[in-house]
Amino acid sequence: MTDRGLFRSAGFRFGAIYALLLGLSATALALFLWWATAGLLDRQTEAAINADAQGLSERWAEGGLPSLIVTIEDRLAQNVDDDAIYFLADRAMHRVAGNLERWPPNVSTPGPLYEIQVMRAGIKSLANVQRFDLPGGFHLLIGRDVQVRAQLRGLLTDALLWAILVVGLMATIGALVVRNLFRRTLANISATTSAIASGDLAKRVRLTGRGDEFDQVAEVINDMLDRITRLMDGVRQVSNAIAHDLRTPITRARTRLEDAAIHAQTPDDLRAAIERATMDLDGIVGVFQALLRISEIEAGTRRSAFTRVDIAPMLGEVEELYGALAEEQGIALVVVAAREVPAYGDKALIHQAIANLVDNAVKFSPSGGTVRVTASTLGKVEITVTDEGPGIPASERARATERFYRGESARSTPGSGLGLSLVAAVANLHGGELRLEDNNPGLRAVLVLPNPEDPAPRAAALQSKHDFI
Amino acid sequence: MRILVVEDDKDVAGFVVRGLREAGHVVEHADNGRDGLFMAASESFDAVILDRMLPGGIDGLKILETLRAQKNAVPVLILSAMAEVDDRVKGLKAGSDDYLTKPFAFAELLARVEALNRRGKGEGPVTKLVVEDLELDLLSRQVKRAGQKIDLQPREFRLLEYLMRHAGQVVTRTMLLEGVWDYHFDPQTNVIDVHVSRLRQKVDKPFPTGLIHTVRNAGYMLRAEQP
Numbered sequence A: 001m002t003d004r005g006l007f008r009s010a011g012f013r014f015g016a017i018y019a020l021l022l023g024l025s026a027t028a029l030a031l032f033l034w035w036a037t038a039g040l041l042d043r044q045t046e047a048a049i050n051a052d053a054q055g056l057s058e059r060w061a062e063g064g065l066p067s068l069i070v071t072i073e074d075r076l077a078q079n080v081d082d083d084a085i086y087f088l089a090d091r092a093m094h095r096v097a098g099n100l101e102r103w104p105p106n107v108s109t110p111g112p113l114y115e116i117q118v119m120r121a122g123i124k125s126l127a128n129v130q131r132f133d134l135p136g137g138f139h140l141l142i143g144r145d146v147q148v149r150a151q152l153r154g155l156l157t158d159a160l161l162w163a164i165l166v167v168g169l170m171a172t173i174g175a176l177v178v179r180n181l182f183r184r185t186l187a188n189i190s191a192t193t194s195a196i197a198s199g200d201l202a203k204r205v206r207l208t209g210r211g212d213e214f215d216q217v218a219e220v221i222n223d224m225l226d227r228i229t230r231l232m233d234g235v236r237q238v239s240n241a242i243a244h245d246l247r248t249p250i251t252r253a254r255t256r257l258e259d260a261a262i263h264a265q266t267p268d269d270l271r272a273a274i275e276r277a278t279m280d281l282d283g284i285v286g287v288f289q290a291l292l293r294i295s296e297i298e299a300g301t302r303r304s305a306f307t308r309v310d311i312a313p314m315l316g317e318v319e320e321l322y323g324a325l326a327e328e329q330g331i332a333l334v335v336v337a338a339r340e341v342p343a344y345g346d347k348a349l350i351h352q353a354i355a356n357l358v359d360n361a362v363k364f365s366p367s368g369g370t371v372r373v374t375a376s377t378l379g380k381v382e383i384t385v386t387d388e389g390p391g392i393p394a395s396e397r398a399r400a401t402e403r404f405y406r407g408e409s410a411r412s413t414p415g416s417g418l419g420l421s422l423v424a425a426v427a428n429l430h431g432g433e434l435r436l437e438d439n440n441p442g443l444r445a446v447l448v449l450p451n452p453e454d455p456a457p458r459a460a461a462l463q464s465k466h467d468f469i
Numbered sequence B: 001m002r003i004l005v006v007e008d009d010k011d012v013a014g015f016v017v018r019g020l021r022e023a024g025h026v027v028e029h030a031d032n033g034r035d036g037l038f039m040a041a042s043e044s045f046d047a048v049i050l051d052r053m054l055p056g057g058i059d060g061l062k063i064l065e066t067l068r069a070q071k072n073a074v075p076v077l078i079l080s081a082m083a084e085v086d087d088r089v090k091g092l093k094a095g096s097d098d099y100l101t102k103p104f105a106f107a108e109l110l111a112r113v114e115a116l117n118r119r120g121k122g123e124g125p126v127t128k129l130v131v132e133d134l135e136l137d138l139l140s141r142q143v144k145r146a147g148q149k150i151d152l153q154p155r156e157f158r159l160l161e162y163l164m165r166h167a168g169q170v171v172t173r174t175m176l177l178e179g180v181w182d183y184h185f186d187p188q189t190n191v192i193d194v195h196v197s198r199l200r201q202k203v204d205k206p207f208p209t210g211l212i213h214t215v216r217n218a219g220y221m222l223r224a225e226q227p
Helices: A010-036 A038-078 A147-197 A213-245 A247-263 A267-299 A301-305 A311-328 A347-364 A394-399 A419-429 A457-462 B010-022 B033-042 B060-069 B085-093 B106-121 B154-165 B173-181 B191-203
Strands: A084-089 A095-098 A113-120 A123-133 A139-145 A307-310 A332-336 A342-345 A370-376 A381-386 A433-438 A443-449 B002-006 B026-030 B047-051 B076-080 B098-101 B128-131 B134-137 B142-145 B148-150 B212-215 B219-222
Touching: A010 A038, A010 A147, A038 A084, A038 A095, A038 A123, A038 A139, A038 A147, A113 A139, A123 A147, A147 A213, A213 A247, A213 A267, A247 A267, A267 A419, A307 A311, A307 A347, A311 A332, A311 A347, A311 A370, A311 A381, A311 B191, A342 A347, A342 A443, A347 A370, A347 A381, A347 A419, A347 A443, A419 A433, A419 A443, B002 B010, B002 B033, B010 B026, B010 B106, B026 B033, B033 B060, B047 B060, B047 B106, B060 B076, B060 B085, B076 B085, B076 B106, B085 B098, B098 B106, B106 B173, B128 B154, B134 B154, B154 B173, B154 B191, B154 B219, B173 B191, B173 B219, B191 B212
Parallel strands: A332 A370, B002 B026, B002 B047, B047 B076, B076 B098
Antiparallel strands: A084 A095, A084 A139, A113 A123, A123 A139, A307 A342, A370 A381, A381 A443, A433 A443, B128 B134, B134 B142, B142 B148, B212 B219
């Protein structure tokens, strides 16, 4: 896989997304931890100060200044943690009671919570304080020493910062791992497809056997490659066929013309030779047309012409067309079908397929034999044509639908060896099949078409059986 | 007939023009789309033979569509190497009266062009076809020869009707397959010959002269015995 810049690589993108998601979740977790610890401590301090203020203001209301002073001193004496801070000052900000030496200079307005440096018993400390103004020009400062809490908060901050660093590192490593995993998985598919692009059509994507999404993609790709290979084989078969099977009639026509040019004695000889050569050429054109029609059918473009069709009248017409021929050759042509045989497909193609089967049967049936055409509609539509001719040996039946196949017994009869290929192509196009069986004696050809009640059988068959993405 | 041939291939065009002239027709030839359209639109023809792929920026289908857009109903036969079913459908949809694929036999082309002529005249509601002493009544679906009733199967009736409608013209096996059986593919066996020979048994055999003639390398023709 070539590296086309870091930012255009999907592997990098997936890695980056992984890192981003990890970073986001880690940050969210850190924020929650912060809120649950440091934030909680801050809120507790604020609540304690509020409770104190409540209590002291009740004292003030009950007993005035003396009561307040006593209460402050009581509280200071009872304060086990030694974290309470009280300071009561008069109008001139001089100390009346409390455990601070003087009013802290920054605390100028009542209301907000200040975080200030205080000197307590000669030791510098950190405190949260709030100012309350009392009637009579007194000022009250209530606070809590938060030195220990601030230290705790510092520790927490440090820990979280370290955690972010670790998370960043983990995210980077994780991103690299994700990217490499992604690349390795794709490398399998990529290696296969580039091998195919350079001509090795036998390569297939290796399945991991886990049946995951990548396996499903691999399966779809393998299915596609199989189909391409089949089509290529078809093309190769046709070119081989053209090379070998058309060479004979072309040679014959060419020989006739050349022979006539050299040896013809009279204009009539010449004309006769040319006429025969023209007939040979017409035969070649006919083969070409049949080949092209088969390729056209196999390409699947005719599927747009599918409609509901009734096969019964087609059978009638085929019987009508071939009946005279059969009768002349002493063959009984028997057609047995329901009044209506509904199917779904291309009318002209189904018609031609049936005509080809009957054509074959009449051609190979011995005089006095019976050609039987039946149609059944039990679920699938089955059109069966049987004859009492030589049939096709079991070993050759699989090859009988190949282009230009001609059985041993068919060598002496006219025909191009494309009739059954066309029927098979029509069957495939409709999502059905052509079955060749033994009729003891003779051939039993069954053209199977899907149930017309399932109006898009082929479309469904074409759809992927995988439902990912 | 006055026929316009629009065909760019010199050999094919020369062959077709010569053949049609020998068959007694007056033939004009255009070797590109522009001239073809100009001639077809400005002059009056009994039939136009039109190639599909033409030089000059205007292809056969364009010519045909332009003519039909101008309400020009001249019978058109498309002669094309484009042989797929869809191509044929496209040609017929564009307004052509017939579609013949290359390579073709000249006899087939001639027969089809002459058949166009008859079609072009618009025969109106004919109820009875008569050739010499053979009568075919389209309403009562009865056939008589020399006053004697002939029993025909429905398909034999249609075959005879087709031959009589084209009396004096060559009718090829492909035309019969298309016109009588509505088959658009060639069966590998000679089924048509069998049907024609059966028809002959009934229509010609019991009588002193034959009306249905085989035309070598082409097809059949129903015509009165030449004096």
